[in-house]
Amino acid sequence: MKKIFFTSIVFVTILLISYFFYFIPTNKDISSKIYLDKSEKMKELFREEVKKKYGKTDVLTYMLSEDKKIVEALIKKNSSLLNYENTLKQIEKLTDFRNLWIQIIDKNGYSFYRSWTNEVGDYVASGRLDVAEMMKNPRPLKGISVGRFDLTFKTMFPLFHNGEYIGLIEMVSKFNSIASTLKNQNIEPLMIAHENYTSNFIKPFSNLFIGNNYVANVNASEELIKKVEKNGIKKFLYIKNYILFENYLVTTDEIKDIHGGEMGFFILFFDQNNLDKSALTEFENQYLIEIAIFSIIYILIILYFLNRNYTKKLNLEVRRKTAVINEQKSKLESLLQIYDKNVIFSKTDLKGFITHASEAFCKISGFSKEELIGKPHNIVRHPDMPKDIFKKMWEKIPKEETVTFEIKNLRKEGSPYWVLADIGPEYDKNGKHIGYFAIREDITASKELEEVQRDIIFTMGSIAEFKSKETGEHIKRVAKYSKILALAYGLDETEASMIELASPMHDIGKIAISDGILNKPTRLTFEEFEIIKTHTQKGYEMLSVSSRPLLKMAATIAYSHHEKYDGTGYPLGLKGENIPLYGRITAIADVFDALSQDRCYKKAWHIDDILEYIKKEEGTYFDPVLVDLFFKNIDTILEIKEKYQDKN
Incomplete structure (x- = not known):
């Protein structure tokens, strides 16, 4: 590993040396050549266009110099004889020339005729070196100059009469056509006159300036003018190469006046995005390929x-891990045997037919694997299990990963047993749903203990009812009514079942009341009723000593089932939802059943009178929500009333 580490350092060092001492310098050289070549080509293009324009204007100027009217007008000193407006329009129409001017200057250097204005007579020679040179040595001249406009x-071209110099004619052409040609080649030009001019x-044609420097081409980019002015024009006037x-390649071509002084600058801008950098790209790609190789x-x-x-190392590790895997495999097989013996497990196909059953499943059910495989789970279903439980189970399984239910099953020999089953879908390695699995916990002992507790609770409730000469059917009915109301109110099955178990003990405190008062056939005195009322407190004291949830609920019911919704009940005078929900539920169930049965001190009420009374006591004695739920479930309640009639 140390050799590899040091070799890697050497390799990285070579790459860095190659990058800094070969790639960067070469890249810079290629880039410079690309920029230099492009700048030279821009200048060449500009000069070529200038040369073309010179040739064309030479011909036009010569032809106009042959017009005899010009000589006649100069001799007569009458410029009104001249009018070249239509001539210039025809030239512009038939050629690519635009903005052509004609100026005639007399032999003394004064303007005689201008095609673009009537303002003449000014001394042109004072500001025009080329005009002054023509006066000294008349001959054809051409060039770029800065005049008064x-x-x-x-x-x-000089004009002669009888061999005597009498003046000159000049054709003036602007730079817009050249600028347009450059723009077509993605070059943005700025034609600048030196600030000395x-x-x-008198009246600058374009009226564009960068500081004191005049911009001649009217089609100049306003954006570039602003950028050049912001960065200082001198930065752009004297560019060597x-x-x-910014994103421009910039070069400048300069022209001198006839005495070699600075007169004009042609600044050329080329967007680098349009620059052919294929040579640079080719070098970079080649370098990357070489580095990659x-x-x-x-x-x-x-x-x-x-x-x-x-x-x-891998061979050694494989041998070591193979030994570990073999050891783990042995342990896993042992664990699977333990799992099979101790976990009540089964699998079914999508239709519910058993495809696998553990040894523990066989043991608790009494069936062999051969008897279970291929059979539906109905083979162990106890007839006491309602079909709606299984309906709910199959409705929940597709919506949840696993569901848990308490299920009562039947052994082969006919005895019941209880399991807590976790049931869920099974998928293959591709995620396809292929069946269901169930893992069960044997809860038979706890369920039997629950049955014993239920019998004890029911017996305790029966003792109280028996003491007050009421039948055991009364507490069964109250229990059933209470569960119906609890489920309708929205409580889950577990809590509703606890209310069903706890409500029979609502009057357990009556065992502490004397028989003389409890079974008195005539109206109780105030003092006797106050004693009767203590059964709520006594029932609470009997039951609250336990920490068991069921007995704690029973204590709450015993204490609060005589409270009234308007606060006029006993023993605490609680009001509205301050009364525990369990007490409010048991209250309506207890009153309904008490009024529907004979007692030692009254006869049973007619059902219509009972229902009218409960409706009348809505919001006074009873919770309005529970009264509404009572009437919505009245058919079920009346069925229970008929099923569990008192036995004479």
Whole structure:
């Protein structure tokens, strides 16, 4: 590993040296060449366009110089004889020339005729070196000059009469056509006049300036003018080869006046996004390929040595883990045997037919595996289990991962047993639903204990009812009514079943009341009724000593089942929902049953009178919500009333 580490450091060092001393310098050189080549090509294109324009304006100017009317007008000093407006329009119409001007200057250097204005007579020679040169040595001249109106192309031909110099004609052409050609090549030009000429302008044509420098092309980019002005124009006037400005490649071509002084600058901007950088891309790709190849070779070498070392270690590790796996396999087989013997487990297909049963399942059910496999689970269903329990089970299983139910089953020999079953769907390795599994816990002992507790509780309730000469059927009916109301109120099955078990003990405190008062056939005195009322407190004291949830619920019911919704009940005078829900439920169940049965001090009421009384006591004696639920379930309640009639 140390050799690999040091080899890796050497490899990375070589890569870094290659990057800093080869890639970066070469990349920079290629980029510089691309920029330099492009800047030269931009200048060449500009100069070529200038050359083309010179040639065309030479021809036009010469042809116009042959017009005899010009000589006649100069001799007569009458410029009104000249009008080239239509001539220029025809030229512009028939050629690609635009914005052509004609100016005629007399032999003394004064303007005689201008095609673009009637303002003449000014001394042109004072601001025009080329005009002054023509006066000294008349001959055809051409070039770029800055006059009183603009930076333009000018082609001048001298005019003679009888061999005597009498003036000159010049054709003036602007830079817009050249600028348009450059723009078509993705070059943005700025045609700039030197600031020394600014003071000579009478009426600048474009009226565009960057500081004191006049911008001649009217189609110049306003955005570029602002950027150049912001960064300082001198940065752009004296570019030797090129500069990179924002996203532009910039170069400048300069022109001199006839004395070699600075006169004009042609700044050319080219968007780098349009620049052909294929040579740079090719170099970068080639470099990356070479680095990738070098890296792959190095990695393969390293992997070869790693593989040799790893193979040796892997063989040792495989042998070690194989031994561990064999040991774990042995333990797992032992655990599976233990699981099979002790866990009540089974699987079914999608139709509910048993496909696997553990040894523990066989043991508790009394059936052999051969008797169970291929049979539905009905083979162990106890007839006491309601069918709606299984209906609920199959409704819940598709919605949840697993469901848990208490199920009473039947052994082969006919005795019952209880299990707490966790049931869920089974999937294959591809996620396809193939059946169901069930893991069960034997709860027969606890359920039998519950049955014993139920019998004890019911017996305790029966003792109290028997003492007050009421039948045991009374507490059965109260228990059943209470459960119906609890479920209707929204309590779950477990809590509703606890109310069913606890409500029979609502009058357990009556065993502490004397028989003379409890079974008195005539109306009780105030003092006797006060004694009767103590059965709620006594029942609570008897039951509250236990911490068992069921007995604690029974204590609450015993204490609160005579409270009234309007607060006029006893023993505490609780009101509304301050009365425990269990007490409110048992109260309506107890009163309904008490009124429907004969007592030593009264006869049974007619059912219509009972129902009218309960409706009348809604919100006074009874919880309005429970009264509403009572009437919604009245058919079921009346069925229970008929089923569990008192036995004479």
